[in-house]
Amino acid sequence: MIEKFFKDLTEITGVEAVILYDNANSVLDSWAIPKYNPGIFTDVGETFLHAFGVLEHLNYDFGEIMIPFDRGLVYARSHSHFYLVIIARLSTPVPMLRLAVNVNLHDFLENRKVQKWMKKLSGKKFFQIKSVSLDDVEKIMLENMLEDQSNG
Amino acid sequence: MAEKSKPDILPDMVFKLSHKRSPSEVKLRSLEWAIVTQLDGVKSVGQIGEILALSWEETRAMFRRLKEEGLLVMLDASAPVQRDIPKGLLEKVEYEFTLHLGPVASVILEDILTELKRTRDTLEPGQVPLLVELISLEISHPEHRYKFEKSMLETIKAIV
Numbered sequence: 001m002i003e004k005f006f007k008d009l010t011e012i013t014g015v016e017a018v019i020l021y022d023n024a025n026s027v028l029d030s031w032a033i034p035k036y037n038p039g040i041f042t043d044v045g046e047t048f049l050h051a052f053g054v055l056e057h058l059n060y061d062f063g064e065i066m067i068p069f070d071r072g073l074v075y076a077r078s079h080s081h082f083y084l085v086i087i088a089r090l091s092t093p094v095p096m097l098r099l100a101v102n103v104n105l106h107d108f109l110e111n112r113k114v115q116k117w118m119k120k121l122s123g124k125k126f127f128q129i130k131s132v133s134l135d136d137v138e139k140i141m142l143e144n145m146l147e148d149q150s151n152g
Numbered sequence: 153m154a155e156k157s158k159p160d161i162l163p164d165m166v167f168k169l170s171h172k173r174s175p176s177e178v179k180l181r182s183l184e185w186a187i188v189t190q191l192d193g194v195k196s197v198g199q200i201g202e203i204l205a206l207s208w209e210e211t212r213a214m215f216r217r218l219k220e221e222g223l224l225v226m227l228d229a230s231a232p233v234q235r236d237i238p239k240g241l242l243e244k245v246e247y248e249f250t251l252h253l254g255p256v257a258s259v260i261l262e263d264i265l266t267e268l269k270r271t272r273d274t275l276e277p278g279q280v281p282l283l284v285e286l287i288s289l290e291i292s293h294p295e296h297r298y299k300f301e302k303s304m305l306e307t308i309k310a311i312v
Contacts, residue, residue, distance in 0.1 A: 008305055013312065068189040070176035090169070091192050095281035096312050099288075103302045 001029040005108040006084075009100040014092030016072065019085045021045040023122045028082065036087075044074070048085055049125060052078040057126035066094055077101050079109075081121040161215045163198030163208070167191055167224040178221045184214050193227055194278040199269065203282070237277050238311060245280075248303050249287055252296040260290050277311050284308060 002018050003010065009018050010031050017032035019041045027041050048065065055062045055078075065076045068090065075086045075097050084105070086097055108114055122128065168191055169175070175188050183204065190200045201211030218224050250257040264286045265271060268279060275283065284304045291297040 008309065011309065066189075068185045070174045073189055090189055093192075093278060093281045093312060094189070095285040096308070099281060099284060099301055099305055099308075103298065103305050106298050106302075 002031040005111070005114075006031070006100075006104045008104055009086065009097070012088070012092060012096055012100060014089035015086060015097070016089065017041075017085075017087040019045065019087075021049070021083050021085065023049070023081065023083075023125045024128050025049045032087075041085075044085060044087075045083070048076045048078075048083055049128065052076070052083055053125035053128065056124070064098070075101075077105070078125075079105070080123050081118050083125075161197060161212045161219070163196060163201075165197045166193060166195070166227045167197070167215070167219075168193035168227060170223055170225045173222045175223055178223065180218075183210075184218060187211075187214055187218065188223070191224070192278050194276050202267075202269070237275055237280060241280070241307065241311070242272050242275065244307055245284065245287070245304065248300055248307075249291075252291050252293075252300045261287065280308050281312055 002020060006018055006020075009015060017030065017036050019030040019032075020028045022028055025042060025045050027038070027045065030038055030041055032038065051065055052062075063078050065074075065078075067074045067076075072087055072089050073092070073094070075088065075094060077084045077086075084101065086101070088097060169188065175185070180188070183206070186204050187200055190203060195203070197211060197215055198208075201208060204211075206214070215224070246258060246261055249261060253260070264283060265275065267286070268275070268283065270276075270279065284301075288297050288301050288304070291300055
């Protein structure tokens with residue numbers, strides 16, 4: 001799926017991994033240079049599920065997140081039914097990543113098979129956080145927050 | 153009489169990340185990280201400050217700290233740096249932009265180049281994606297914007 005629909009992205013110099021997740025943090029497809037162990041992708045995706053889930057719940061209009069780290073950067077783009085994470089070298093221009101994602105994502109969403117397939121995916125992120133990755137204490141905290149919110 | 157201090161950071165200076173020390177060894181604030189992500193050995197201090205919407209004082213203070221922490225290496229101004237964009241590239245950008253926006257495209261292109269503190273002759277290859285991004289934001293019709301971006305992606309993929 002990545003190599004078919006996000007080929008431009010994988011061809012940008014400095015792009016090292018492209019991962020597509022559903023809203024339950026499952027890796028739908030991934031592409032990476034050999035140094036990456038695909039086992040780490042679930043952990044990477046969890047961070048963005050949390051971030052995008054909370055942003056969705058708060059109705060914030062944030063479609064993307066970019067986080068630099070010492071050896072590169074992570075660029076993530078959210079869609080209602082999935083999210084895409086790209087790991088690249090620090091020298092990779094973010095506008096170039098954004099341009100490729102804009103174009104490739106448009107083609108991806110226009111594809112009829114993808115449209116049909118997307119109907120099977122959950123369209124919500126926030127309420128998946130709890131089932132995916134929280135421990136008992138975090139679950140209780142989240143429930144309390146939601147309770148406070150509904151009472152307030 | 154106070155000694156005249158030598159300015160340590162100037163807007164035209166160009167830095168790259170040092171290989172001797174990793175940014176992860178230093179506790180950096182988010183804006184300092186943002187500067188680290190912009191260091192490509194091509195953009196000047198002033199340009200990075202502008203991209204991140206920082207004042208000159210903020211930019212200078214953060215570059216000074218990064219330099220003191222040993223994270224930056226100043227590039228030799230005399231070192232050969234690839235600064236030329238392929239011939240005809242800007243004309244192609246302008247043509248496609250005009251196709252999707254209309255005759256006002258040339259004026260907007262010049263405005264954006266001025267914002268980037270560049271001219272058609274001084275624009276560097278690393279700045280082309282940012283230029284294309286800023287231009288595409290001027291195209292309000294989603295389908296036109298997509299067509300422009302698709303065409304530009306094909307054009308600039310090879311030079312970045």
